[in-house]
Amino acid sequence: MPISLILPEFKIERDDEKCITCQVCVRQCANDAHIYDSEEDQVYTDSSKCVGCHRCETLCPTGAISVKVNRFQSKQNANWTALVQRNIFKQAESGGILLTGMGCDKPYPIYWDHILLNASQVTNPSIDPLREPMELRTFLGQKPDKIEIDESSEEPKLITKFAPQLSLEVPILFSAMSYGSISYNACLSLARAAKKIGTFCNTGEGGLHPDFYKYGENTIVQVASGRFGVHPQYLKIAGAIEIKVGQGAKPGIGGHLPGEKVSEDISHTRMIPAGSDALSPAPHHDIYSIEDLRQLIYALKEATRYEKPVGVKIAAVHNVAPIASGIVRAGADFITIDGFRGGTGAAPMVIRDNVGIPIELALAVIDSRLREEGIRNRASIIVAGGMRSSADIIKAIALGADAVYIGTAALVAMGCHVCQKCYTGKCNWGIATQDPYLTKRLNPNIATRRLVNLLRAWSLEIKEILGGMGINAIESLRGNREHLRGVGLTAIDLKILGIKPAGG
Amino acid sequence: MKRIYIKEEYCIGCRLCEIHCLVQHSKSKKIIKAFKREFPRALPRILVEEKGYLSFAIQCRHCEEAPCIEACITGAMYRDKTTGAVLCNEDRCVGCWMCIMVCPFGVIKRNLERKKIASKCDLCQGEEMPVCVANCPNEALELRDS
Numbered sequence: 001m002p003i004s005l006i007l008p009e010f011k012i013e014r015d016d017e018k019c020i021t022c023q024v025c026v027r028q029c030a031n032d033a034h035i036y037d038s039e040e041d042q043v044y045t046d047s048s049k050c051v052g053c054h055r056c057e058t059l060c061p062t063g064a065i066s067v068k069v070n071r072f073q074s075k076q077n078a079n080w081t082a083l084v085q086r087n088i089f090k091q092a093e094s095g096g097i098l099l100t101g102m103g104c105d106k107p108y109p110i111y112w113d114h115i116l117l118n119a120s121q122v123t124n125p126s127i128d129p130l131r132e133p134m135e136l137r138t139f140l141g142q143k144p145d146k147i148e149i150d151e152s153s154e155e156p157k158l159i160t161k162f163a164p165q166l167s168l169e170v171p172i173l174f175s176a177m178s179y180g181s182i183s184y185n186a187c188l189s190l191a192r193a194a195k196k197i198g199t200f201c202n203t204g205e206g207g208l209h210p211d212f213y214k215y216g217e218n219t220i221v222q223v224a225s226g227r228f229g230v231h232p233q234y235l236k237i238a239g240a241i242e243i244k245v246g247q248g249a250k251p252g253i254g255g256h257l258p259g260e261k262v263s264e265d266i267s268h269t270r271m272i273p274a275g276s277d278a279l280s281p282a283p284h285h286d287i288y289s290i291e292d293l294r295q296l297i298y299a300l301k302e303a304t305r306y307e308k309p310v311g312v313k314i315a316a317v318h319n320v321a322p323i324a325s326g327i328v329r330a331g332a333d334f335i336t337i338d339g340f341r342g343g344t345g346a347a348p349m350v351i352r353d354n355v356g357i358p359i360e361l362a363l364a365v366i367d368s369r370l371r372e373e374g375i376r377n378r379a380s381i382i383v384a385g386g387m388r389s390s391a392d393i394i395k396a397i398a399l400g401a402d403a404v405y406i407g408t409a410a411l412v413a414m415g416c417h418v419c420q421k422c423y424t425g426k427c428n429w430g431i432a433t434q435d436p437y438l439t440k441r442l443n444p445n446i447a448t449r450r451l452v453n454l455l456r457a458w459s460l461e462i463k464e465i466l467g468g469m470g471i472n473a474i475e476s477l478r479g480n481r482e483h484l485r486g487v488g489l490t491a492i493d494l495k496i497l498g499i500k501p502a503g504g
Numbered sequence: 505m506k507r508i509y510i511k512e513e514y515c516i517g518c519r520l521c522e523i524h525c526l527v528q529h530s531k532s533k534k535i536i537k538a539f540k541r542e543f544p545r546a547l548p549r550i551l552v553e554e555k556g557y558l559s560f561a562i563q564c565r566h567c568e569e570a571p572c573i574e575a576c577i578t579g580a581m582y583r584d585k586t587t588g589a590v591l592c593n594e595d596r597c598v599g600c601w602m603c604i605m606v607c608p609f610g611v612i613k614r615n616l617e618r619k620k621i622a623s624k625c626d627l628c629q630g631e632e633m634p635v636c637v638a639n640c641p642n643e644a645l646e647l648r649d650s
Contacts, residue, residue: 020539
């Protein structure tokens with residue numbers, strides 16, 4: 001067999017002075033990068049197997065292990081970088097598509113980092129959120145064009161009938177992550193945290209396990225191209241329904257959950273035979289136009305007696321504004337836009353890293369377009385794809401979003417170290433795996449606590465920022481781009497984002 | 505009394521409880537020294553049992569009706585009046601191993617250092633929290649009132 005040209009991506013360094021050969025690293029590595037030699041009472045490492053998840057480093061009781069990036073010592077070249085060469089080596093050896101997980105990791109511009117927020121000085125007072133109430137409650141769904149009030153009687157009455165709304169205590173929801181792509185415990189943690197905080201988690205396209213029915217009020221259920229796990233009860237117990245057309249990490253690409261991950265439990269949830277591959281087709285085979293989409297939206301609304309919002313999720317792509325306009329006109333109560341930095345359990349690397357557009361630009365053009373057409377009130381906008389902090393969220397809301405989805409941030413809160421190996425099913429942190437040895441590593445009690453803490457921390461920060469702006473309700477910031485200024489952006493960027501340059 | 509409860513569904517079999525227990529019962533109580541410089545090495549009083557992916561850490565259950573106290577011929581095994589823990593007075597222990605014979609959980613070990621004595625969980629007397637509970641990375645051990 002010819003030798004492989006692929007050099008290890010990481011280098012595991014073990015300090016023998018500190019190593020007590022307790023073998024915690026050996027037991028914790030699902031990739032067998034640590035090997036114990038009982039004859040010599042020594043732990044050896046095989047760096048070629050290391051994926052850089054840092055599980056061993058985190059659990060080593062003496063701090064003897066450090067995982068470092070293995071510097072590829074070929075001649076420096078800005079074009080033919082170590083990564084480029086590595087990928088070519090891999091494909092020359094395998095002849096296959098390069099798979100990866102999580103969101104795009106390439107250094108495309110992050111517009112959030114070029115947008116700054118406003119604060120009150122002298123001419124308008126700021127508000128101290130510790131002394132005064134701050135409102136973060138958000139309603140998602142279709143808003144009426146006008147409100148009619150019957151004032152004939154002594155007590156005025158609201159005549160206008162509101163469309164169904166989702167009520168969120170914070171403008172943050174957990175992104176669609178299916179049972180199958182992530183573990184039972186991870187799904188449970190997200191559902192519990194959503195209930196505790198008063199927001200929503202999303203089933204993804206994997207159906208809803210019967211154990212999670214009790215969290216139905218805090219769950220948005222997806223209807224995707226594979227229609228996995230869609231049945232009357234699934235639609236009935238949900239808070240809202242989301243038709244998934246596309247995903248930021250892989251626009252235009254379907255999904256593939258390998259058969260080995262389709263356990264008895266997952267097969268039951270997805271309503272497919274155990275051990276069979278779960279293939280989500282790239283398109284919905286019944287949607288080839290906005291009119292077709294309208295049919296599905298109304299079929300779902302009929303099925304749920306117009307009692308819950310029905311939304312549509314699309315990936316941010318080139319003509320996203322007119323597409324969004326069409327979706328709103330098709331009757332969606334909310335639209336979810338997933339930017340190109342959105343994560344995934346598995347996607348071809350070439351798609352993840354090269355297809356789609358940044359969420360900041362997509363959001364700005366959609367909000368502007370819907371306003372111009374006078375239909376912005378007819379649907380809420382939820383944005384997703386690489387939202388990293390409360391600052392990103394508040395900027396998104398000022399740019400026109402009603403709420404944001406967080407996926408990767410939620411996973412990181414649970415312990416994910418973004419090693420991008422979700423597709424291998426060997427997640428050492430017990431998140432993106434179905435292996436019973438690994439799934440127990442995620443204690444849902446701890447993970448729920450961490451998720452709740454994250455949302456609490458972010459909502460406190462959002463309140464501080466709002467207070468600084470002199471605003472006491474998130475509703476007053478929504479779509480208020482006067483509170484944003486761009487730095488280091490071109491005139492075209494500023495025009496698309498619809499914001500002024502800093503100093504202007 | 506406060507007891508250690510096992511949640512086997514969250515035990516990840518890392519054996520950090522065993523490691524920290526060993527350190528706690530070593531002379532130096534320093535992890536690297538306890539493993540590399542102390543001979544014979546101290547014994548952990550907790551044991552991780554594993555079969556397939558099921559694992560759990562077990563230590564003395566501090567039984568209400570403790571067979572080891574009944575069986576002890578020298579009165580070395582006794583119940584601490586304040587904490588309710590079953591402890592071994594090592595000065596009295598003669599190493600007859602009757603306690604090991606009768607323990608229904610198999611959590612008493614032979615300590616062959618110096619003279620033979622029975623080695624078992626003492627709930628880390630003096631510590632606010634037993635070290636196995638404090639250092640379990642996945643909260644698979646829990647200290648609470650029974």
